[in-house]
Amino acid sequence: MKHEGYDASTLAAGQKTIAEFRNVSKRFGSVLAANDLNLRIAKGEFLSFLGPSGCGKTTALRMLAGFEAPSEGDVLLDGEVVNNLDAHRRPVNMVFQHYALFPHMTVAQNIGYGLKQQRPRLPKNLIAEKVSKALDVVRLGGFETRRIWEMSGGQQQRVALARAIINEPKLLLLDEPLAALDRKLRKEMQIELQNLQRQLGITFVLVTHDQEEALSMSDRICVMKDGRIVQVGSPQELYDRPRNRYVAGFVGTSNFFDGKVTKVTGTRASVRLENGDEVEGSPVSQVSVGQSVSISVRPEQIKLHRSGDGATARVLNRIFLGEHTEYLVKHDTLGEFLVLSPRQSELNDGPFNTGDVLFASWEASAALVLDSK
């Protein structure tokens, strides 16, 4: 049976594949946790699996780590099928969600653990030297003899990171590594992770349910839903050309208006909305007349005016965000939607206040016609 899953098995020219999923499925009893995954991971890239809990992203990561074997298909590492290769034989390291640092060891013993397992044995002073270097990389120099429980959450996070990167793995897997940190620390660690990845040149594979995290750090994002890959692309691609309504809703914020295609001409399509309005939009992929679609308009693409014609929109709520102001408006025919106005347009038109009756408009090119799935 031909799968309807998204085929992401192509990379840009010149990129070397370090890991690959080929028609990989994973069953846990009757649950299909991963459904026909096809994906190539390029050497040196920062790839994120993004999706809500239960979408199969952690299963995908665990198959790369060697904690789960695929039920069908092949997982390849550096060109070799590794389906049944035990985790301890894979040149891959993981940063666990709650770090999984060994509580009975010092910081140095934790970080040196991977090196200590190598046979023939590495000399002790070489391990100590590498440990101290790894600690410097994560800016924890001099913490060797500390106990794990003496460290803060952010410091433990860095120890976990150092424990993984010291082994120079072919893949560094990160399982929601920032979820346990507070907001400010999370921001800092995002930047630090990104810098670290560039500096070390190690391929990073991150699992997250936080779209902001994925957008800000990744070279490519793999959006998943119900065990399937929905779309793979750069953050910009996913934001500007989402494959369907699910991706548009998960990556960034968007306003959706449901309807059916009535006419397709060149790069434009006409859509009759549920309220009877006829709207022009630009299809991201092939659409046909009669197809159920969603029109997606990003809040920052909508402009508010004091004058105009047609249906009006009343401001229900206004949130000043500094460089932007967010308005929730209720449109006469389209219902409620969000508008994000840049500070500059506010300065020109004057601030709109709650209760103001305005006109809303957007370009047809900003109204994406998306598969409503």
Place this chain on the structure above:
Amino acid sequence: MRFYALSVYLFLYIPIGVIALFSFNAGRNASQLQGLSTKWYGVALSNPFVMDALKTSLTVALTAAFLATAFGTMAAVALQGIHGPVRKAFDLLIYVAVMIPGIVIGIATLIGLVTVFDQLNPLLATIWPGGATPPKLQMGMGSLIAAHTMFLMALVIIIVRARLAGMDRALTEASSDLYATPFGTFRQVTLPLIFPAVLAGFLLSFTFSFDDFIIAFFVAGSETTLPVYVFSSIRRGVTPEINAIGTMVLAVSLILLFAAQILLRRGARPTR
């Protein structure tokens, strides 16, 4: 309610207190306190029969506790990875082994081993090379150690598994992710983290084996453990010497039980 509770405790502990008190009796009458002295401890410890029985008891308890701890820990770790009906069957058998009365284990082991020995001894005689006399399998220290190991193992499994259940699975995964072999993970991560429970299991096993009378009575063959010796001496009348032995056994058991409790409590402390 409180009165009844108090009565129950008094009923249980007064006889023990009386035994401890009378072990310090200066006179030789077991029911009449005639001044305090520790001379009966000296008498007990210089009695060669007591010392022999003590040596047997210690050998059995140490060996059985060691074997039960080793096997029980291995079983507990292995059972972590098993689920479904096999696991359920094991769980059931483990609890049965702990709940089953000592007298049943004693009789069953005796009948079972005697039957097997009766079959094996002639067989050994025929296949033994060189016409020399083969060793004769019989009830004794070996059978006693085997019987104790069997039921103590179940106890160790329960104690160690409680500790394993509280351990984050990600720790063993992290170890294996960092290239440690399964045995390397057990040695460097699992064992250090469950060690308090393993040690507690050993101490409890030692105590139970050292104190056991019922199983030893059936299975020990010609060997005499301390509780069996005490039982046989009581038939000749209770002397302060018996009280002294009982008090010493009690003291050792209590100390080990407390040590096990402390270890288990420390082990239960969160590690993250």
